[in-house]
Amino acid sequence: MNYTKLGNFEAICLIVVLFINHIVLNLPQMILNSSGSASTINAIYILILVLLFTILILKLLKNFIGLDIIDISEYLGGKPLKIIIGILSIFYLIFETVFLLRMFSKNLLLVYFQNYPVSFIMFLFLFIGVVSNIIGKKSIIKSNTIIVPIALFSILFTFIFVADLLKIERSMPIFYNGASQIFLSGASNIFAFNGLFFLFFISPLLNKKEDTSKVAFWSVLICGIFLILSITTLVFAFSDIYTVSRLSPMYFIIINSRLSAFLERPEVIFIFIWTLALMSFINIAVMFVLNIFKKLTNIKEAKHLAVTVCTIIFVIAMLLNHIFAFETIANYFYKYGTLILVFGIFTLLLISANIKKKFFNRRSP
Amino acid sequence: MNHKVQKFFAILILTILLIVSSSSYYGIKGIDNLAYVVAIGLDVGKDNKLKLSLQISVHQSNENGSSSSSQSSSAVVNSIECPSINSGISLFNSYLGKEVTLSHCKVLVISEELAAKGISEYLFTLTNDIQFRTDSNIIISKCDAENFLKYSAPLLDKVSARYYDIAPTSSEYTGYTESITCNEFFNAINDKISDPVAILGSINTPDTQKTTNENSAYTAGQTPISGETSVETMGLAVFNDDKLVGELNGLESICHLIISSKLENAQIRIPSPIEQLNYIDLYIELDNNTKNSLYLVNSSPYITSNVKLTARIQSLNGNINLDDEKVVSKIENYAEQYLKYHLNNYLYKTSKEFNADIDDFGLYSLKYFNNISDLEEYNWNHHYKDAFFNVNVDVELRSSYLLVNTSKEEEE
Numbered sequence: 001m002n003y004t005k006l007g008n009f010e011a012i013c014l015i016v017v018l019f020i021n022h023i024v025l026n027l028p029q030m031i032l033n034s035s036g037s038a039s040t041i042n043a044i045y046i047l048i049l050v051l052l053f054t055i056l057i058l059k060l061l062k063n064f065i066g067l068d069i070i071d072i073s074e075y076l077g078g079k080p081l082k083i084i085i086g087i088l089s090i091f092y093l094i095f096e097t098v099f100l101l102r103m104f105s106k107n108l109l110l111v112y113f114q115n116y117p118v119s120f121i122m123f124l125f126l127f128i129g130v131v132s133n134i135i136g137k138k139s140i141i142k143s144n145t146i147i148v149p150i151a152l153f154s155i156l157f158t159f160i161f162v163a164d165l166l167k168i169e170r171s172m173p174i175f176y177n178g179a180s181q182i183f184l185s186g187a188s189n190i191f192a193f194n195g196l197f198f199l200f201f202i203s204p205l206l207n208k209k210e211d212t213s214k215v216a217f218w219s220v221l222i223c224g225i226f227l228i229l230s231i232t233t234l235v236f237a238f239s240d241i242y243t244v245s246r247l248s249p250m251y252f253i254i255i256n257s258r259l260s261a262f263l264e265r266p267e268v269i270f271i272f273i274w275t276l277a278l279m280s281f282i283n284i285a286v287m288f289v290l291n292i293f294k295k296l297t298n299i300k301e302a303k304h305l306a307v308t309v310c311t312i313i314f315v316i317a318m319l320l321n322h323i324f325a326f327e328t329i330a331n332y333f334y335k336y337g338t339l340i341l342v343f344g345i346f347t348l349l350l351i352s353a354n355i356k357k358k359f360f361n362r363r364s365p
Numbered sequence: 366m367n368h369k370v371q372k373f374f375a376i377l378i379l380t381i382l383l384i385v386s387s388s389s390y391y392g393i394k395g396i397d398n399l400a401y402v403v404a405i406g407l408d409v410g411k412d413n414k415l416k417l418s419l420q421i422s423v424h425q426s427n428e429n430g431s432s433s434s435s436q437s438s439s440a441v442v443n444s445i446e447c448p449s450i451n452s453g454i455s456l457f458n459s460y461l462g463k464e465v466t467l468s469h470c471k472v473l474v475i476s477e478e479l480a481a482k483g484i485s486e487y488l489f490t491l492t493n494d495i496q497f498r499t500d501s502n503i504i505i506s507k508c509d510a511e512n513f514l515k516y517s518a519p520l521l522d523k524v525s526a527r528y529y530d531i532a533p534t535s536s537e538y539t540g541y542t543e544s545i546t547c548n549e550f551f552n553a554i555n556d557k558i559s560d561p562v563a564i565l566g567s568i569n570t571p572d573t574q575k576t577t578n579e580n581s582a583y584t585a586g587q588t589p590i591s592g593e594t595s596v597e598t599m600g601l602a603v604f605n606d607d608k609l610v611g612e613l614n615g616l617e618s619i620c621h622l623i624i625s626s627k628l629e630n631a632q633i634r635i636p637s638p639i640e641q642l643n644y645i646d647l648y649i650e651l652d653n654n655t656k657n658s659l660y661l662v663n664s665s666p667y668i669t670s671n672v673k674l675t676a677r678i679q680s681l682n683g684n685i686n687l688d689d690e691k692v693v694s695k696i697e698n699y700a701e702q703y704l705k706y707h708l709n710n711y712l713y714k715t716s717k718e719f720n721a722d723i724d725d726f727g728l729y730s731l732k733y734f735n736n737i738s739d740l741e742e743y744n745w746n747h748h749y750k751d752a753f754f755n756v757n758v759d760v761e762l763r764s765s766y767l768l769v770n771t772s773k774e775e776e777e
Contacts, residue, residue: 244555
């Protein structure tokens with residue numbers, strides 16, 4: 001793949017940016033709705049599960065160093081499988097972008113731009129997606145490396161300012177809806193780590209390909225720590241957080257934090273940072289879509305197709321006007337799309353490719 | 366990408382940004398198009414369900430054409446009968462010819478009469494409003510909310526908005542009330558194991574005033590102060606779920622702050638154990654957070670509160686030696702007994718009379734339940750009235766202020 005090569009930190013930021021966008025929107029609320037006061041236990045449990053999953057994936061990827069999931073699918077099932085996996089990946093990225101873009105734009109519209117059409121806000125995001133992809137991958141990756149630490153710091157900052165509201169007693173009842181809800185059905189909350197999608201594509205991009213495991217572990221750990229922190233803060237600080245669903249729990253934390261004692265509208269700073277994080281994710285998603293497409297079609301240069309990809313995203317995002325239905329579909333896609341594609345199909349594909357390599361074809365791909 | 370195209374794009378973007386930033390959007394709303402609300406009042410309406418009062422800031426630019434800010438403005442109060450808050454605001458928009466904005470609202474005042482009927486509907490509506498700041502204070506007015514707003518012209522501040530900012534902070538050094546925000550109130554309404562409180566306010570007139578021996582046993586409007594008629598916040602309004610069930614006076618508010626570990630400083634007056642004084646004024650503060658624990662005894666909550674306070678003696682007379690350990694210990698014991706008596710009274714009042722857990726004791730009961738269905742089955746709110754309390758108070762008299770020993774005999 002003709003990508004700009006990534007350092008370890010850049011690669012970690014690339015995986016984490018998708019997680020940041022979800023945590024800013026409604027990821028904590030989704031977990032809180034299912035696990036209530038036991039959400040912290042559930043978050044720790046899914047972090048352990050995802051770490052185990054990452055070990056498995058890294059072990060499976062060991063035989064395919066320097067290859068991404070598209071190459072591996074070609075090795076396993078030839079061109080047909082490569083095209084199927086490629087199309088599925090493109091679909092996943094496009095819909096992930098559509099849902100994040102529409103939800104964030106809707107929130108932005110509600111909070112600040114009530115008299116503007118949502119299409120105008122979405123257009124601005126996608127315009128930047130087009131321009132940055134035409135300018136080049138290096139700028140996308142570098143800007144993401146700046147934005148992600150700032151966004152993470154902003155999230156951490158919000159937790160500090162509600163520290164005085166935390167009460168450990170709110171973690172009870174310890175099993176909320178029962179132990180099975182946390183450890184059996186709650187295991188499906190691993191969808192929160194959907195940034196792992198990029199792990200299947202990142203190996204050929206790395207400067208040091210043997211560092212894939214470091215990148216994977218650090219990414220999972222950062223996401224896990226922030227997930228646990230956000231959920232713990234919400235559960236321990238706000239008694240009604242799982243009885244009343246909010247627009248965005250992170251926004252809710254900020255407007256209720258002690259920050260408002262110093263600043264008149266502290267949320268403005270955070271919304272600005274999160275807007276940059278979404279822009280960065282859109283740039284990356286479009287970049288990956290173009291590169292997968294390029295790989296599937298063998299065209300020489302795909303960057304000008306950024307306009308087409310962004311137009312498709314824009315049109316799909318505008319298709320559904322009923323925002324409650326949109327949110328429901330987005331949450332289903334986020335959960336089940338991730339579980340089926342990232343934790344299901346990609347993993348099965350890797351296992352099958354390893355079996356093929358071990359028993360049927362000892363030649364390197 | 367070739368450099369010429371990059372340059373073209375860069376210049377194009379910069380040009381667009383310059384044009385956009387230097388021109389005004391036709392739909393932009395400035396200070397002239399908006400009516401800034403500094404306080405909202407809610408009363409029971411005569412014909413309709415609700416009487417909505419808005420205290421709106423009048424900017425000086427509207428009066429004499431000079432530039433203005435919210436710091437240099439007076440305010441008007443208007444009321445309207447309406448079926449809901451939003452329909453009332455729409456009617457105000459039409460009446461004023463400006464768009465009412467709640468983004469600068471500092472306080473929500475609700476009359477006692479309306480509060481007794483339940484106010485969750487209004488709280489949910491306002492919390493759902495993107496303009497309304499949930500860090501606004503909530504006051505339950507013993508008089509009409511409309512009158513409360515009309516008389517809210519503060520004595521020492523020219524600007525109502527600033528008064529609303531500063532007034533609730535008096536609780537930090539008096540303890541006679543608590544600065545409760547709409548958000549805290551909203552959270553407590555939705556919480557299954559605690560009940561909300563709000564600031565108690567009223568207009569102080571000679572008719573409402575009363576006198577007692579107990580320094581702080583007044584509620585809002587009762588303080589015997591001579592002077593201009595003005596609003597006063599003192600005490601707390603106690604709710605069971607979203608309905609007003611009672612009120613706490615200044616001293617009981619101090620007790621509430623002690624139990625919930627929110628007390629910053631307060632002044633109390635205890636009967637004196639030494640003969641040179643009838644009463645002793647003590648300035649108290651929490652030494653440690655109050656340690657509350659709860660046991661379920663035959664399903665009834667048995668609650669223990671361990672209170673640790675430090676005190677400084679304020680009132681002095683001749684012939685008092687605070688270096689004498691016996692005197693100090695006597696004062697400490699009296700203070701402990703006095704506070705224990707009032708804390709017990711306060712706790713049993715919230716439990717037996719109000720059945721409202723405003724001190725979050727329910728939190729300590731959660732450990733007895735493994736899952737939410739067990740908790741719901743137990744129904745904390747139903748059992749709180751069966752609670753019995755054990756209060757332990759430890760007062761440490763640190764010092765007085767500038768005078769330590771006024772005992773002339775010892776000096777001689």
